[in-house]
Amino acid sequence: MSRMKVAVAGYATMGYQGEGHARADELIFNVTSAALEKSRITRDDIDAVVIATEDVNDGITISNGLLVPAAGAYNRDSVRIETGGVFSLVSACASIMSGQAKCVVVSSADAVKYDPVSISNKSYDPYFQRPLGVNHIVSSAMLSALYMHKHHATENDFALLSAMNYGLAVKNPYAHIKKGYSPEEVLNSPIVSWPLHLYDISPISFGASSIVLVSEDKATSISDNPVWISGYGMGSEPYFADWDDLVKMPGLTYAAKSAYKMACIENPKKEIGAIEVCNLVSPLELMEYEALGFCDVGSGIDMLRRGKYSEEGNLPVNLSGGVLCTNGLNSSGLFRTIYMLMYLRNELPSLACKSNKVLISDSDFHLGFPGGNQGVLILERRT
Amino acid sequence: MPRKVAVIGVGNTQAVSAFSETREISQIAFSAIYAATKMAKVSMHDIDITFFCTVDGFEGTNRLDRTMNSFGQSSHNPVVMVNTGGTGGASGFKEAYHYVASGFCDVAMVYGNSTGASVVNGQQILNTASPPLFEKPFGIGALQMAAFYATRYMHEYGATEEDFALAAAKNHKAAAKNPYAHFRKGYSFEQILASPMIGWPLRRYEICPISSCASAIILASEERAKELSDTPVWIMAVGSITDTFQTGYRDYIGFKQLRTLSEKLYRATGINNPLKEIDVAELFNPFSPFELWEYEALGFCDEGKGSQLIRDGVTDIDGELPVNMSGGTLCTNAGISASLNRIGDVALQLMGKFEGIQVRSPRIGLAHAWGGNLGQFNSIAILAR
Numbered sequence: 158m159s160r161m162k163v164a165v166a167g168y169a170t171m172g173y174q175g176e177g178h179a180r181a182d183e184l185i186f187n188v189t190s191a192a193l194e195k196s197r198i199t200r201d202d203i204d205a206v207v208i209a210t211e212d213v214n215d216g217i218t219i220s221n222g223l224l225v226p227a228a229g230a231y232n233r234d235s236v237r238i239e240t241g242g243v244f245s246l247v248s249a250c251a252s253i254m255s256g257q258a259k260c261v262v263v264s265s266a267d268a269v270k271y272d273p274v275s276i277s278n279k280s281y282d283p284y285f286q287r288p289l290g291v292n293h294i295v296s297s298a299m300l301s302a303l304y305m306h307k308h309h310a311t312e313n314d315f316a317l318l319s320a321m322n323y324g325l326a327v328k329n330p331y332a333h334i335k336k337g338y339s340p341e342e343v344l345n346s347p348i349v350s351w352p353l354h355l356y357d358i359s360p361i362s363f364g365a366s367s368i369v370l371v372s373e374d375k376a377t378s379i380s381d382n383p384v385w386i387s388g389y390g391m392g393s394e395p396y397f398a399d400w401d402d403l404v405k406m407p408g409l410t411y412a413a414k415s416a417y418k419m420a421c422i423e424n425p426k427k428e429i430g431a432i433e434v435c436n437l438v439s440p441l442e443l444m445e446y447e448a449l450g451f452c453d454v455g456s457g458i459d460m461l462r463r464g465k466y467s468e469e470g471n472l473p474v475n476l477s478g479g480v481l482c483t484n485g486l487n488s489s490g491l492f493r494t495i496y497m498l499m500y501l502r503n504e505l506p507s508l509a510c511k512s513n514k515v516l517i518s519d520s521d522f523h524l525g526f527p528g529g530n531q532g533v534l535i536l537e538r539r540t
Numbered sequence: 541m542p543r544k545v546a547v548i549g550v551g552n553t554q555a556v557s558a559f560s561e562t563r564e565i566s567q568i569a570f571s572a573i574y575a576a577t578k579m580a581k582v583s584m585h586d587i588d589i590t591f592f593c594t595v596d597g598f599e600g601t602n603r604l605d606r607t608m609n610s611f612g613q614s615s616h617n618p619v620v621m622v623n624t625g626g627t628g629g630a631s632g633f634k635e636a637y638h639y640v641a642s643g644f645c646d647v648a649m650v651y652g653n654s655t656g657a658s659v660v661n662g663q664q665i666l667n668t669a670s671p672p673l674f675e676k677p678f679g680i681g682a683l684q685m686a687a688f689y690a691t692r693y694m695h696e697y698g699a700t701e702e703d704f705a706l707a708a709a710k711n712h713k714a715a716a717k718n719p720y721a722h723f724r725k726g727y728s729f730e731q732i733l734a735s736p737m738i739g740w741p742l743r744r745y746e747i748c749p750i751s752s753c754a755s756a757i758i759l760a761s762e763e764r765a766k767e768l769s770d771t772p773v774w775i776m777a778v779g780s781i782t783d784t785f786q787t788g789y790r791d792y793i794g795f796k797q798l799r800t801l802s803e804k805l806y807r808a809t810g811i812n813n814p815l816k817e818i819d820v821a822e823l824f825n826p827f828s829p830f831e832l833w834e835y836e837a838l839g840f841c842d843e844g845k846g847s848q849l850i851r852d853g854v855t856d857i858d859g860e861l862p863v864n865m866s867g868g869t870l871c872t873n874a875g876i877s878a879s880l881n882r883i884g885d886v887a888l889q890l891m892g893k894f895e896g897i898q899v900r901s902p903r904i905g906l907a908h909a910w911g912g913n914l915g916q917f918n919s920i921a922i923l924a925r
Contacts, residue, residue, distance in 0.1 A: 206782070211602075211603065212597055212623060213602045213603075217668045217672065218595060218596070218598075218625075218665050218668045219597075219623070219625035219669040219911075219912055219913070220669075221623070221625070221912075222625065222669055222785050222912045222913045222916050222917075223671070223785050225785075226782065226784055230782040231782055231783070231784060232781060232782065232783075232797065232800065233782055234780050234781065234782070235624070235782040235917070236622065236634065236635060236780070237623055237631075238621065238635075239596075239603065239621040240605075240619075240620050240621050244620055248620070248635060248638070250642070251638035251639045251644055252638045252642075253642075254542075254638075254642035254643065254644070255543075255638040255639075255641035256541070256542040256641070257638060257641075257778075276602055279601050279602040280601070280603045280606055280607070281607065282607040391618035392615040392618050393615070393618045393619045394615070395609055395614055396606055396609050407615040408615045408618070410615065411616055411618075412615075524603055524606065527606070527607075528605075528606030529606065530606075530619060530620075
């Protein structure tokens with residue numbers, strides 16, 4: 158058993174949809190309250206709050222000011238991490254493992270409607286790329302085209318992958334897109350930026366999620382068999398990088414290796430039973446399989462065609478339907494972590510848990526590829 | 541047991557007016573980071589993780605961390621973006637401490653970005669940080685945040701405009717000797733009182749400028765710190781505290797939450813008499829009266845006695861506890877960099893490497909940061925040689 162010092166005490170998600178109907182602080186209050194209730198601890202037990210949002214997604218400056226009190230931060234330590242849900246969970250783990258906190262709430266919400274293309278473009282450098290109109294979809298398409306060229310993938314493969322996610326999202330009561338599109342429907346949807354069709358691209362989703370983490374001593378007093386965070390890692394890509402490098406996702410590989418080492422995982426293919434990858438567009442999944450070490454570089458396509466990553470395969474991927482079907486730009490990492498927590502705890506009526514270790518990867522690729530950040534989290538439940 | 545963590549490198553850049561800045565933002569970052577790594581005797585390859593601290597709105601862009609290649613970011617050096625408003629640099633420092641103390645990594649860098657030079661009017665952006673329904677429409681900006689507290693303080697404790705001018709003069713005098721400071725004119729008490737009234741009771745020289753500069757700090761685990769540095773400065777305690785977002789709940793008498801936080805950290809570090817036991821402090825004072833309330837909240841004196849402390853010269857260089865020997869935020873405020881500057885300047889004082897008014901052989905230092913909507917957030921770091 159690896160070192161296990163941080164456990165999940167509670168979690169809650171309100172599910173996601175295509176429109177926001179409440180303020181972000183109201184959403185955060187609701188999901189945090191529900192997560193605390195589930196964890197059987199009270200607000201008095203909270204030592205610190207981590208908020209996982211970006212100012213631009215919240216529509217105001219220093220938006221954590223609005224959000225942290227709603228997550229119980231009054232008179233307590235708080236911080237806001239803009240690099241995503243997994244980075245925020247890692248921040249909470251670090252504060253617990255450094256002895257600075259015993260109970261940390263990590264919450265996030267997506268409530269504000271905006272133009273994701275414009276917001277993505279503003280994250281590019283002002284001199285060279287921003288004036289070209291580059292954004293997250295264009296950069297994803299460029300990366301997908303490069304992957305096709307290097308590894309002989311086809312639009313059909315991407316459509317198959319998309320359909321796999323849509324099929325799984327139908328069973329997820331909290332997912333946003335539950336249409337269950339077939340590969341044909343994906344292929345027949347309009348091309349947005351070649352080779353990406355409309356249904357290969359994630360929507361923008363609105364909702365909120367919250368996870369309560371506790372130290373080992375607190376965890377054992379709350380639950381007989383909690384889910385532990387046994388490993389985590391992070392990596393970043395340089396902004397001015399070679400696209401050949403970006404397609405290999407070295408940041409994700411480094412993040413995964415760090416997480417495997419911490420979780421004492423020697424053979425991820427054998428030891429990890431399910432993964433949730435950050436597939437803002439479906440082709441990213443293939444690159445992530447490879448970067449995470451679940452198959453050799455370039456062999457993701459072959460494994461996909463052989464059904465290895467389907468629900469019935471050796472390594473089910475994106476049982477939640479992935480980011481492709483539910484894409485809260487702030488809270489996606491937390492949402493998919495919660496789905497894996499439900500999976501590990503056998504709380505999903507339509508999905509039986511077949512393993513005791515799962516992996517979640519998260520990134521901020523909703524802004525585009527150059528300069529992206531990658532996080533990996535490993536959850537474990539003792540058998 | 542958490543690991544011991546030390547500051548082993550600090551890098552500052554020359555501050556200038558944000559309106560006359562000619563350096564590109566990556567260039568400023570590179571200067572700060574180069575100076576910090578040089579002092580820490582590390583290369584970019586030695587850095588395990590970087591915490592990038594800024595406020596997106598003040599940058600006039602979105603997630604600046606992704607485009608600045610100044611951090612040597614690569615797969616092995618992830619960049620984490622921290623944004624908590626004015627306390628951003630201190631929050632990044634706190635995060636870095638957690639990561640190293642927890643054993644996740646050995647060497648971490650915190651970078652506080654220069655946030656003044658990218659937008660035409662930062663006050664309009666700051667206004668969007670106010671509660672949107674009730675407070676934002678009043679046009680609240682930084683000045684109001686200080687003036688509300690200042691007038692109440694005068695009313696409650698009989699503080700005078702002269703007290704605020706005295707506090708400002710102490711900072712201006714110190715900044716004149718700090719080669720990195722922005723305001724280095726050394727304005728006297730009389731000059732400050734003669735400067736134009738901007739928003740009663742605050743005069744022009746009692747209000748910080750909008751500066752452009754950046755800072756970087758390198759932290760290391762005990763083992764690495766001893767290997768790399770002859771003058772490691774150990775982190776005794778770090779913490780932050782959160783107030784309400786709506787400010788209608790506050791009574792504007794002093795910084796009560798800062799008092800709660802300081803008492804917690806003093807308990808953790810065994811400090812019983814902060815005035816006697818702390819040897820040097822850098823307090824977040826974008827407006828000169830801030831210092832007085834911070835003295836009180838930090839236990840340097842009783843409530844309402846901050847003015848007396850400044851009148852008696854207790855916090856000047858020859859006093860019992862020199863405060864803001866850098867000139868403080870009052871003389872150099874480059875936004876998020878300012879909160880990290882407070883920690884960096886205390887670390888430099890403890891190392892004996894402060895380029896300006898160096899306090900004689902300090903052992904324990906305290907750095908404070910303040911930010912968010914009308915001071916919603918306070919942070920403290922207590923360091924020791």
